Amino acid sequence: xxxxxxxxxxxxxxxxxxxxxxxxxxxxxxxxxxxxxxxxxxxxxxxxxxxxxxxxxxxxxxxxxxxxxxxxxxxxxxxxxxxxxxxxxxxxxxxxxxxxxxxxxxxxxxxxxxxxxxxxxxxxxxxxxxxxxxxxxxxxxxxxxxxxxxxxxxxxxxxxxxxxxxxxxxxxxxxxxxxxxxxxxxxxxxxxxxxxxxxxxxxxxxxxxxxxxxxxxxxxxxxxxxxxxxxxxxxxxxxxxxxxxxxxxxxxxxxxxxxxxxxxxxxxxxxx
Numbered sequence: 001x002x003x004x005x006x007x008x009x010x011x012x013x014x015x016x017x018x019x020x021x022x023x024x025x026x027x028x029x030x031x032x033x034x035x036x037x038x039x040x041x042x043x044x045x046x047x048x049x050x051x052x053x054x055x056x057x058x059x060x061x062x063x064x065x066x067x068x069x070x071x072x073x074x075x076x077x078x079x080x081x082x083x084x085x086x087x088x089x090x091x092x093x094x095x096x097x098x099x100x101x102x103x104x105x106x107x108x109x110x111x112x113x114x115x116x117x118x119x120x121x122x123x124x125x126x127x128x129x130x131x132x133x134x135x136x137x138x139x140x141x142x143x144x145x146x147x148x149x150x151x152x153x154x155x156x157x158x159x160x161x162x163x164x165x166x167x168x169x170x171x172x173x174x175x176x177x178x179x180x181x182x183x184x185x186x187x188x189x190x191x192x193x194x195x196x197x198x199x200x201x202x203x204x205x206x207x208x209x210x211x212x213x214x215x216x217x218x219x220x221x222x223x224x225x226x227x228x229x230x231x232x233x234x235x236x237x238x239x240x241x242x243x244x245x246x247x248x249x250x251x252x253x254x255x256x257x258x259x260x261x262x263x264x265x266x267x268x269x270x271x272x
Contacts, residue, residue, distance in 0.1 A: 025059060026058070027059075027081045027082065027085055028057050029053070029055075030052045030053070030055045030075065034052075037105055042109045043103075043108075043123070043124060044123075049134055049138055049139055050077060050139050050140055054233065055077065056077070057073055057074075058073065058075075058076060058081055058088065059072070060072055060073075060085070060088040060092065060101075062098040062101065063095045063097050064098065065097045065186070065187065070100070072088075072100065073103050074120065074123070075104075075122055075123035075140060076140040077123075077140035077228065077229075078233045079228045079231075079240045080140070080141055081237075082241075083201075083240065084143070087143075094195075096187065097146075098120050098145065098187070099118040099119070099146055099148065099149075100119050100120065102119050103121075104121055107119070109124055111124060111126060111137075115144075116147075116166075116167075118146060118165070120144060121144050122137065122140060122144070126138060136218045136219075141218060142216060142217065142219075144215040147165055147215045148165055148168050148171065148172065149171070149186075149187040149189075150168075150187075151163050151164060152164040152205070152211060152212070152216070153212040153213075154211035172185070172188070172214075175190065175214075177190075188214075189204065189217075193206075196217040199244055200243055201217040202266075202267045203219065203271060204216070204217055205217075205218075220272045221272055224272035243272070247266055250265075250269055251263060254266060
């Protein structure tokens with residue numbers, strides 16, 4: 001019994017240190033009513049790999065592109081909810097702009113509709129874009145942020161690209177932010193990579209060759225996600241928190257420059 005007590009105390013201390021600043025986001029279980037609404041709007045089904053009782057709703061304030069304070073909500077796996085809370089608290093404090101963050105029920109679970117509305121989202125019981133396997137969004141362990149500023153790009157063949165949302169084609173395919181006679185663009189995922197990575201969302205779709213998914217952050221492989229799902233919620237939170245800490249420890253110790261190179265090396269080392 002002693003080892004279990006040590007683990008629980010250790011987790012409490014880690015979490016207390018992690019949440020040492022005043023949190024402005026809130027975490028709540030998915031109610032029976034919301035779960036039913038999610039089913040009605042085809043955001044979740046009985047076949048989904050994660051049931052409603054393992055999901056949490058994170059509500060948070062954010063700064064919109066007009067510079068005003070707004071409110072948003074996303075749904076994530078219980079194991080990552082506290083870290084998701086920290087991510088959006090930090091984005092808010094750093095005034096990183098978000099266009100909107102509405103639950104996927106608003107869009108009947110339609111990912112294209114959500115992207116076209118430049119909506120930041122997380123849980124959605126859907127397959128991967130262009131495939132049949134479950135997306136990590138169906139596990140509540142992936143977050144898409146500002147799709148218009150951070151598009152998804154796939155290639156039907158070497159000469160043809162599909163850009164989602166389509167409006168992003170003329171706005172954000174070029175990722176350089178210091179250009180002659182061009183305004184600095186805010187809300188781009190590159191400005192938030194460290195915030196996500198330091199909280200366990202170390203995978204970024206901008207690292208990929210094909211497809212490229214600038215809006216997409218995820219925690220790791222489905223094998224690791226399945227491990228979290230198979231654990232009781234408290235133990236899953238502890239495992240995920242240690243996972244996030246192992247990344248920050250790596251970045252603190254590694255002697256590689258520039259920082260982006262150190263970050264990439266630690267992602268390669270830590271990602272499970």
